Amino acid sequence: MDKVFTRPNSLRDAETHYCAGCGHGIVHRLVAEVIDEMGLRERTIGIAPVGCAVLAYDYWNFDVTEAAHGRTPAVATGIKRVLPDRLVFTYQGDGDLAAIGTAETVHAANRGEDISIIFVNNGVYGMTGGQMAPTTLLEQKTATTPTGRDLKRDGAPLKISEMLAVLDGAVYIERTSVHSPAGVNKTKKAIERSFQTQMDKKGFSMVEIISPCPTYWGLTPRESLKWIEERIFKTYPLGVIKGK
Amino acid sequence: MKRDRILMCGNEACGEGAVIAGCRFYAGYPITPQNELTAYMAKRMLELGGTFIQAESELAAINMVFGASVAGARAMTSSSSPGISLKQEGISYIAGCGLPAVIVNVMRGGPGLGNIAPSQADYFQATRGGGHGDYRTIVLAPASVQEVVELTRDAFGLADEYRMPVMVLSDGMLGQMMEPVDLVAANKAEVGKRSVEKPWALTGCKDREPNMIRSLLLKSGALEDWNNELQARYKTIEEKEVRYEALHEDESDLIIIGYGTCGRIAKSCVERARDEGLSVGMIRPITLWPFPKDIVRKAAEKAKAILVVEMSSGQMIEDVQLAIGERCKIEFYGRPGGAVPEEDVIFEKIRTLVSG
Numbered sequence: 250m251d252k253v254f255t256r257p258n259s260l261r262d263a264e265t266h267y268c269a270g271c272g273h274g275i276v277h278r279l280v281a282e283v284i285d286e287m288g289l290r291e292r293t294i295g296i297a298p299v300g301c302a303v304l305a306y307d308y309w310n311f312d313v314t315e316a317a318h319g320r321t322p323a324v325a326t327g328i329k330r331v332l333p334d335r336l337v338f339t340y341q342g343d344g345d346l347a348a349i350g351t352a353e354t355v356h357a358a359n360r361g362e363d364i365s366i367i368f369v370n371n372g373v374y375g376m377t378g379g380q381m382a383p384t385t386l387l388e389q390k391t392a393t394t395p396t397g398r399d400l401k402r403d404g405a406p407l408k409i410s411e412m413l414a415v416l417d418g419a420v421y422i423e424r425t426s427v428h429s430p431a432g433v434n435k436t437k438k439a440i441e442r443s444f445q446t447q448m449d450k451k452g453f454s455m456v457e458i459i460s461p462c463p464t465y466w467g468l469t470p471r472e473s474l475k476w477i478e479e480r481i482f483k484t485y486p487l488g489v490i491k492g493k
Numbered sequence: 494m495k496r497d498r499i500l501m502c503g504n505e506a507c508g509e510g511a512v513i514a515g516c517r518f519y520a521g522y523p524i525t526p527q528n529e530l531t532a533y534m535a536k537r538m539l540e541l542g543g544t545f546i547q548a549e550s551e552l553a554a555i556n557m558v559f560g561a562s563v564a565g566a567r568a569m570t571s572s573s574s575p576g577i578s579l580k581q582e583g584i585s586y587i588a589g590c591g592l593p594a595v596i597v598n599v600m601r602g603g604p605g606l607g608n609i610a611p612s613q614a615d616y617f618q619a620t621r622g623g624g625h626g627d628y629r630t631i632v633l634a635p636a637s638v639q640e641v642v643e644l645t646r647d648a649f650g651l652a653d654e655y656r657m658p659v660m661v662l663s664d665g666m667l668g669q670m671m672e673p674v675d676l677v678a679a680n681k682a683e684v685g686k687r688s689v690e691k692p693w694a695l696t697g698c699k700d701r702e703p704n705m706i707r708s709l710l711l712k713s714g715a716l717e718d719w720n721n722e723l724q725a726r727y728k729t730i731e732e733k734e735v736r737y738e739a740l741h742e743d744e745s746d747l748i749i750i751g752y753g754t755c756g757r758i759a760k761s762c763v764e765r766a767r768d769e770g771l772s773v774g775m776i777r778p779i780t781l782w783p784f785p786k787d788i789v790r791k792a793a794e795k796a797k798a799i800l801v802v803e804m805s806s807g808q809m810i811e812d813v814q815l816a817i818g819e820r821c822k823i824e825f826y827g828r829p830g831g832a833v834p835e836e837d838v839i840f841e842k843i844r845t846l847v848s849g
């Protein structure tokens with residue numbers, strides 16, 4: 250009998266620490282599948298963020314380093330400049346990428362660094378207990394917005410992908426979602442395009458992936474998928490933002 | 494005829510020391526009084542096919558160096574005091590991840606924005622780790638432009654050998670000052686150029702198991718084990734890597750202790766005092782960590798007094814106190830506002846102390 254489904258070589262045989270219904274595990278797997286299919290496992294260096302995905306190096310089966318919270322694109326820049334023919338990607342949450350690391354993100358994009366960013370937008374700070382993230386929706390309740398995010402007090406959800414799209418150095422930016430099988434397939438294609446953009450030395454690219462966090466949204470995994478469709482897409486519509 | 498000696502300022506000399514050591518990666522952010530170094534590296538990296546990045550901040554610069562080091566390169570960043578404060582996060586991660594890196598601090602007056610004059614007010618920050626956590630950085634303090642070249646060169650060898658951050662602690666005076674430098678001689682020494690295998694570097698896992706670099710150690714006991722390993726490394730460094738310059742330190746009533754620019758002034762004071770028949774010696778620590786405590790302790794056994802001279806309100810004096818305990822009296826002379834002590838003033842102080 251033909252084997253039709255198996256664990257990618259780029260993924261270790263390990264149990265992840267993620268909560269039920271969390272999107273991180275799906276995205277880890279997609280990254281691993283793309284790397285396998287592109288035959289890049291032995292030429293890949295990944296950078297894990299500070300956030301729920303900090304232990305990504307325990308799950309991926311290729312070279313991975315840690316970076317200080319938000320400094321991820323600066324670390325990627327250093328690695329890529331030393332090893333320009335390797336696949337260098339960061340994997341970051343919304344706090345890491347769009348709050349503490351905003352400057353590093355903007356300037357890596359503006360320099361047109363040949364790196365890929367896998368940006369997992371779950372709308373909260375997962376690791377520290379569900380506080381407001383730059384991407385938290387208006388009226389969304391979190392540990393630090395107990396009555397909901399307020400426009401006047403907390404500002405509006407940050408659209409970092411749209412912000413980066415105006416920079417000349419950023420050549421490909423797409424927002425996808427892992428809330429459905431079709432979304433997962435599209436996300437995989439986007440990751441592949443980002444990695445290919447990098448290997449072709451075309452410049453900076455990023456895939457923003459809307460990803461569920463049932464634990465800190467206070468929803469069941471199934472309700473979380475509905476919340477993504479009904480609420481998140483209104484603020485964060487899917488599609489290619491740069492590089493159509 | 495090939496000229497062996499050329500005129501350079503300390504900041505440029507620092508860059509050339511790095512080049513001699515094989516450094517081909519530099520990231521930095523402008524700040525006075527170290528701007529000549531950033532500009533020099535911009536030019537030299539271009540000539541040598543290395544990487545120069547003007548980063549968006551010191552935070553980014555130190556993390557680019559982190560990345561370059563992860564990939565196995567000899568990498569350096571530099572700044573002056575306020576920028577070094579920003580780099581502390583990265584230095585702590587470099588120490589925690591066991592990575593080699595060279596950081597140059599051309600010190601200026603503080604706290605806060607302070608001023609842009611020469612200072613030694615970052616001694617505590619440099620020798621006590623500076624960032625969070627239980628770690629050390631080797632701290633090298635040059636006192637001449639030639640020594641800037643040599644110590645920067647050696648910093649890379651030490652960083653690679655012990656897999657840790659090494660800081661070159663210069664100041665605005667040394668950075669700006671021009672002196673003849675013998676690059677041919679600097680090129681001959683081995684320490685900085687010694688190349689070290691880096692099987693731990695992340696280069697892609699071809700023909701080996703994947704490598705991993707991290708400082709997060711959650712498993713019970715893992716962090717304690719790692720910290721104990723670091724401490725063992727630090728102990729070896731304290732035994733093997735202490736450097737200092739000493740003059741008449743074992744036969745004098747008064748010993749002057751100063752490093753960097755102050756060590757240089759101390760040396761001319763000692764020469765003058767000896768000419769006048771005064772019993773004065775000196776010790777100039779070259780490694781501030783590891784501090785040359787044994788020689789300081791020995792000198793204190795014979796001396797009646799020790800005079801510590803610093804361009805601060807007194808920071809290294811605490812290491813002198815720790816080294817000698819109650820063995821002899823300690824005097825202090827410091828200029829904390831970005832001013833350089835005058836030789837005549839120190840010399841008068843010496844006269845009073847020796848005759849008094």
Ligand SMILES: Cc1ncc(C[n+]2csc(CCOP(=O)(O)OP(=O)(O)O)c2C)c(N)n1
Binds near residue numbers: 299300345376382
């Ligand atoms: C300098 C610093 N500040 C704060 C923290 C605490 N911290 C760890 S993860 C995190 C936010 C993580 O949120 P996000 O990046 O959105 O990733 P997620 O956990 O949701 O995947 C924070 C604030 C830290 N580790 N370092």
